[in-house]
Amino acid sequence: MSVDLDAANYALSGLRPFPVAVTTIDGDEVNGLISLSAGAASIVPEAPRATISLTKYNKTHDMVLNSGVFVMHLLAAAPEEALEDSLEILKGLGGSSGRDGDKLSRFRTKPGVTGAPILLDTLCYVEARVVKTLDMDESTLFVGDVVGSERFGTGEKLRVGEAWKRLPREWIEQYDTNHVPQLASARRYRGLPEDGPAGH
Numbered sequence: 021m022s023v024d025l026d027a028a029n030y031a032l033s034g035l036r037p038f039p040v041a042v043t044t045i046d047g048d049e050v051n052g053l054i055s056l057s058a059g060a061a062s063i064v065p066e067a068p069r070a071t072i073s074l075t076k077y078n079k080t081h082d083m084v085l086n087s088g089v090f091v092m093h094l095l096a097a098a099p100e101e102a103l104e105d106s107l108e109i110l111k112g113l114g115g116s117s118g119r120d121g122d123k124l125s126r127f128r129t130k131p132g133v134t135g136a137p138i139l140l141d142t143l144c145y146v147e148a149r150v151v152k153t154l155d156m157d158e159s160t161l162f163v164g165d166v167v168g169s170e171r172f173g174t175g176e177k178l179r180v181g182e183a184w185k186r187l188p189r190e191w192i193e194q195y196d197t198n199h200v201p202q203l204a205s206a207r208r209y210r211g212l213p214e215d216g217p218a219g220h
């Protein structure tokens with residue numbers, strides 16, 4: 021059976037338009053990344069659950085797996101000042117790995133109920149304790165009970181399409197370069213040849 025990969029990738033793209041800033045704490049170390057995999061994982065309004073999927077290549081993956089806690093922040097699209105803060109967070113957390121040095125100390129934070137850092141220059145967040153994980157070979161799907169939440173702003177959530185339009189070209193080029201070993205790692209975990217087409 022052959023799959024129309026263009027059709028499949030078109031069908032699957034853009035399903036989750038809101039990037040989130042994920043932070044965590046493991047022992048005395050804090051870190052975080054940007055993810056497009058955030059979702060709600062319960063229909064029960066008085067007991068909300070959140071889900072994220074993190075690539076095994078990323079340091080934040082190992083830290084959440086170990087500590088069982090994460091915070092998922094939505095970024096603000098407006099006003100302009102808040103959008104600038106959102107882009108700084110996106111560039112700061114999504115542009116390099118915590119393996120290469122601290123990414124969080126330049127941002128305003130406070131500790132959440134789990135001790136994980138809450139990014140204050142965001143729109144809102146949920147803080148979660150992991151209750152289920154699913155090993156997906158290249159990544160892990162985490163489901164967490166929400167144990168803390170706050171809303172800092174009233175504006176719209178930033179969509180990834182808007183963010184890409186505003187991010188500097190050099191940053192995007194660097195992101196694409198960083199993505200190459202991440203994709204190769206994912207293919208290795210899936211038992212696939214490493215030199216397939218470029219992805220995003």
Ligand SMILES: Cc1cc2nc3c(=O)[nH]c(=O)nc-3n(C[C@H](O)[C@H](O)[C@H](O)COP(=O)(O)O)c2cc1C
Nearest residue numbers: 053054055056057074075078079080114116117118
């Ligand atoms: C828009 C965007 C979406 C991303 N989505 C994910 C994701 O869903 N899961 C993931 O593990 N990494 C995702 N990444 C990549 C990580 O944010 C990036 O590799 C980060 O540098 C990892 O940092 P760490 O090694 O400190 O954890 C995304 C990056 C961007 C910019």
